[in-house]
Amino acid sequence: MMEKKINQKNRAKRRRIAKLIGIPVLLFVSGITLLSLAFFDNVSYAFYISRMFFPQEVAIAQTNLNDSSTVVEETAATTQLSFPKYGEEYGTLSVDTAGIVSPVFVGDDATQLLDGAGQYYGSVFPGDIGNTVITGHTNSVFKTLDEAQIGDEIRLELTYGTYVYEISNIEIKSNTDDSILAPSEEQILTLYTYYPFDYIGNTPDRYVVTAKLVEGKPLSEINFQGAS
Structure with missing residues (x-):
């Protein structure tokens, strides 16, 4: 009888410890998730607002980015090679x-x-x-x-x-x-x-x-x- 009461007390103690640890962890994970969603929403919203009020500037920026990529590709394509020499x-x-x-x-x-x-x-x-x-x-x-x-x-x-x-x-x-x-x-x-x-x-x-x-x-x- 005494042993049964001790086991019940131990189980109750473990449940209290689990609650004390689990609740803060759950709150922490939830907070990180909400912050992540807020960040991505804000980025998307900022881009949407930029395109709404500054369409010309956004278009110019995108054009410059494309031009930069083209320059890199053209530079790679025009890289000069050395013709093999005797003994090499x-x-x-x-x-x-x-x-x-x-x-x-x-x-x-x-x-x-x-x-x-x-x-x-x-x-x-x-x-x-x-x-x-x-x-x-x-x-x-x-x-x-x-x-x-x-x-x-x-x-x-x-x-x-x-x-x-x-x-x-x-x-x-x-x-x-x-x-x-x-x-x-x-x-x-x-x-x-x-x-x-x-x-x-x-x-x-x-x-x-x-x-x-x-x-x-x-x-x-x-x-x-x-x-x-």
């Missing part, structure tokens, strides 16, 4: 199906080929009509080039844009065959390396992959520094 790294070449990801340099001498793939300096840059020729060592960046197949994609992520090519031809040519560097009336990409891949010494042939451009912005539409 100017992008990344990737052939996913062959597991190739390599930096691309302007030039194909020993210095450039030590660090990645190199573009033959006498060939056109991606985005121009003609043959872009890029080479790499068989024992490094192009060691798996023979895993690429016709129809596979080659991507060039360059400092001035992205160019996507589709492999259209794969062949083996003599190391004296200069047709690798031949110009073209189309926008094509030629990748080549030494062949056979496991040959030690001066290789007799070249492994040549040719691809046609399927996506990329023409160089004539890119705003390079110093271009007229």
Whole structure:
């Protein structure tokens, strides 16, 4: 009997504590809610009054805001890019199906080929009509080039844009065959390396992959520094 009375007293005490804590919390939350509603109502009302009594000023302000956005967009669009220079790294070449990801340099001498793939300096840059020729060592960046197949994609992520090519031809040519560097009336990409891949010494042939451009912005539409 005594234990029952003690339990009843404890429950009554807990209810009083809950009321003491709950009421202030409820009042606080209600106050915050009312203040928030009042704030947003006042902002909306102020904007409504401004448009009613000062329509011209509001219209001018909105026009200036739109003009500012246009200026920002035009500035971004007219930002000038530097044209790649000899010896510079100017992008990344990737052939996913062959597991190739390599930096691309302007030039194909020993210095450039030590660090990645190199573009033959006498060939056109991606985005121009003609043959872009890029080479790499068989024992490094192009060691798996023979895993690429016709129809596979080659991507060039360059400092001035992205160019996507589709492999259209794969062949083996003599190391004296200069047709690798031949110009073209189309926008094509030629990748080549030494062949056979496991040959030690001066290789007799070249492994040549040719691809046609399927996506990329023409160089004539890119705003390079110093271009007229």
